[in-house]
Amino acid sequence: MNMDFIDALSEIEREKGIAKEILIDAIEAALISSYKRNFNTAQNVRVDINRQTGLIKVYARKTVTEDVLDPRMEISLDAARELNQNFQLNDIVEIEVTPRDFGRIAAQTAKQVVTQRIREAERGLIYHAFIDREEDIVTGTVQRQDTRSLFLDLGKVEAVLPLTELMPTDKFGHGDRIKAFITKVENTTKGPQIMLSRTHPGLLKRLFELEVPEIFDGVVEIRSVAREAGFRSKIAVYSRNPEVDPVGSCVGPKGTRVQTIVTELRGEKIDIVRWSESVEEYVANALSPSKVLEVDVFESEKMARVIVPDYQLSLAIGIKGQNARLAAKLTGWKIDIKSETQAEQEFGREKTYTEEMKQDSVSLE
Structure with missing residues (x-):
């Protein structure tokens, strides 16, 4: 030397x-x-x-x-x-x-x-660059696929997107550019390992942060997200400024903002509802697009009994209970849905809200 x-x-x-x-x-x-x-x-x-x-x-x-x-x-x-x-x-x-x-x-x-x-x-520089991006969104190019995962090129590193973390509507080929959510970053003996997901609720939240300036600026806040990836999602939003409509901000002019996200998520339906401190109002909003006549809250059981018009019962429950299930996830409350006729028949005889009544109702968590 x-x-x-x-x-x-x-x-x-x-x-x-x-x-x-x-x-x-x-x-x-x-x-x-x-x-x-x-x-x-x-x-x-x-x-x-x-x-x-x-x-x-x-x-x-x-x-x-x-x-x-x-x-x-x-x-x-x-x-x-x-x-x-x-x-x-x-x-x-x-x-x-x-x-x-x-x-x-x-x-x-x-x-x-x-x-x-x-x-x-x-490897250390890459790890430190991505460890701060856990729970963030990245765009990568599909490089290859095996029986269990897609491998995305993120520039300086290859990330892993398990096939189990793909939406049912996702179909990707070599060279496709896709957005995904970073769920975990690990420093292994073979270098940094970055795990991705397209089913995680965090992906939906980050997409709205990218598309909606009011969320990025902190004026509008996403309070909760419930998602059945590839099919339907609900987000609850709140505005810190009374003059700013949180739902309208997320929908965007002529629906352009939400439509961009729907396109990225391959047609996944998204319900945007207004968050409220009032449990009754919040639960009613969460069951959108159905109309709600009345909400009774049972604090000890953290349960809400919802009464809807007869013609809205199927809409409130949703296909295979999806709408009610997502509303329960969004609010964190158990939701029992009854039609107006059911409520009149049961409560018109001055019955109390018992376990027997719960069994007769549609109960979804």
Whole structure:
């Protein structure tokens, strides 16, 4: 090694941000193993790289002792004092043992160490760049697919999108650009592993943040999200400014904002409802698009009994209970839905709200 090598390390320090001293320390440690392996020795050695010239020297380290039992590890006091009169028992004597052709071995070892450290540093930079983006949205290009996952190119790293995290309506091919939600970032032995999802409710939330300036600016807030990916979702929104309509802001002029998100989610229907501190009002809003006549709240059971017009019962419940199920997820309340006729028949006889009545109603969580 020579000055060119030291200059190269300085360049790596500037470009990659890896301290030159750290690289040299790592090379010295690796050269100790290389020396022992290539020269079949078990002696204790130290490798020194001159920080100015790049000159490499190998020193055997021996303990000064009265009786030498292992010449590889020990040296007699008399022999030590031939080198320096100041040596005492138990001192460490360093004797240069640099092999004649050690430069070739050193160059190969240094290249391996530097390459490995650069790779580790780049992985570290990627990991730190993405760990702060957990629960954020990214756009990637489909590179390949196996039986379990899609692999997306995010630029500096490849991310994993399990097929179980795709929506039923998702159909992607090589080269397609898609948006996905980062669910987890891990630093593994093979480098950063970034896990993605297109079914996570967070994807819907982030898409609205991208499309709706009022949400990005904090004027409108998404309070809750309930999603059955690929089919239907509900979001509850609230405005910090009384003059700003939270629902209208999310829908956008002529529905352009919400339509952009629907397109990205392959036609997933999205209900945008107004959040309210009033449980009665919030539950009624959550059952949109159905009309609600009355909401009775039972705090102890965290349950809401909802009465709807007869012709709205099917709409309130939804196909296979989807509308009521999403409303329950959105609000965090159990919801019992009854038609106006059912309510008149049951409560007209002055019955109380009992477990028997719950069984007769449509109960969805």
